[in-house]
Amino acid sequence: MTPLDELKQYRKSIDNLDDALIRIVAERFRITKAVGVLKANNDLPPADPARESQQVERLRALALDADLDPDFAEKLLNFIIKEVIRHHEQARS
Amino acid sequence: MTPLDELKQYRKSIDNLDDALIRIVAERFRITKAVGVLKANNDLPPADPARESQQVERLRALALDADLDPDFAEKLLNFIIKEVIRHHEQARS
Numbered sequence: 001m002t003p004l005d006e007l008k009q010y011r012k013s014i015d016n017l018d019d020a021l022i023r024i025v026a027e028r029f030r031i032t033k034a035v036g037v038l039k040a041n042n043d044l045p046p047a048d049p050a051r052e053s054q055q056v057e058r059l060r061a062l063a064l065d066a067d068l069d070p071d072f073a074e075k076l077l078n079f080i081i082k083e084v085i086r087h088h089e090q091a092r093s
Numbered sequence: 094m095t096p097l098d099e100l101k102q103y104r105k106s107i108d109n110l111d112d113a114l115i116r117i118v119a120e121r122f123r124i125t126k127a128v129g130v131l132k133a134n135n136d137l138p139p140a141d142p143a144r145e146s147q148q149v150e151r152l153r154a155l156a157l158d159a160d161l162d163p164d165f166a167e168k169l170l171n172f173i174i175k176e177v178i179r180h181h182e183q184a185r186s
Contacts, residue, residue, distance in 0.1 A: 003131060003134075003135035003137065007128065007132075007137065010127060010128050010131070011128075011144070013124050014121060014125065014128075015148075015151065017117050017120055017124070018151070018152055018170070019155060020113075020117050021114065021117050021121070022152060022155045022161060022166055023155075023159055024110050024113050024114050025161060025166075026159035026160060027110055028107060028110045028111070028114070029161065031103050031107055031110070034103060035103050035104075035107075038099055038103070039100075041096075042096035044096060044097075051104070055108075055111070058108065059115060062111075062116075066116055066119035067123075068115060068118060068119040068122060069176075073115055076118065076173075077111070079172055080169075083162075083165055
């Protein structure tokens with residue numbers, strides 16, 4: 001296999017993983033939107049610091065197991081949660 | 094099902110999706126690291142603007158199909174690519 005063929009194979013894998021990533025993130029937002037509605041309809045508090053710190057700890061441990069930088073995993077989670085908060089704010093207004 | 098039970102069920106789904114997300118991102122970094130080595134060993138240019146814009150277009154289209162904000166999908170891809178570049182810079186130094 002030439003280096004360019006090898007590169008092409010790697011890129012197919014990256015594209016497949018990106019597809020999976022988008023689908024998973026889309027499904028995650030579907031659920032967090034449902035959570036937002038559930039909380040609003042039942043006067044549950046929008047934020048839950050205990051749950052959030054437990055999520056961070058779970059993901060950091062899993063990242064270590066997967067040879068992923070735990071700081072990056074935490075930053076990624078925060079990046080996604082920021083978008084969840086934006087959805088909830090949009091839904092409220 | 095009480096609202097709190099319903100919330101618990103949603104949170105289990107979110108945890109499962111986050112686990113999948115971490116595993117997929119970890120696998121993506123394994124491949125981009127291999128790509129970095131391949132490019133360095135074969136004097137291939139580290140950046141490929143044509144490939145990158147094609148990736149962005151693919152993901153934006155897929156996001157639309159998955160009811161995900163395409164701007165968010167693009168920001169997410171850029172967030173991950175920034176980490177890939179950081180890895181490549183670490184590998185070089």
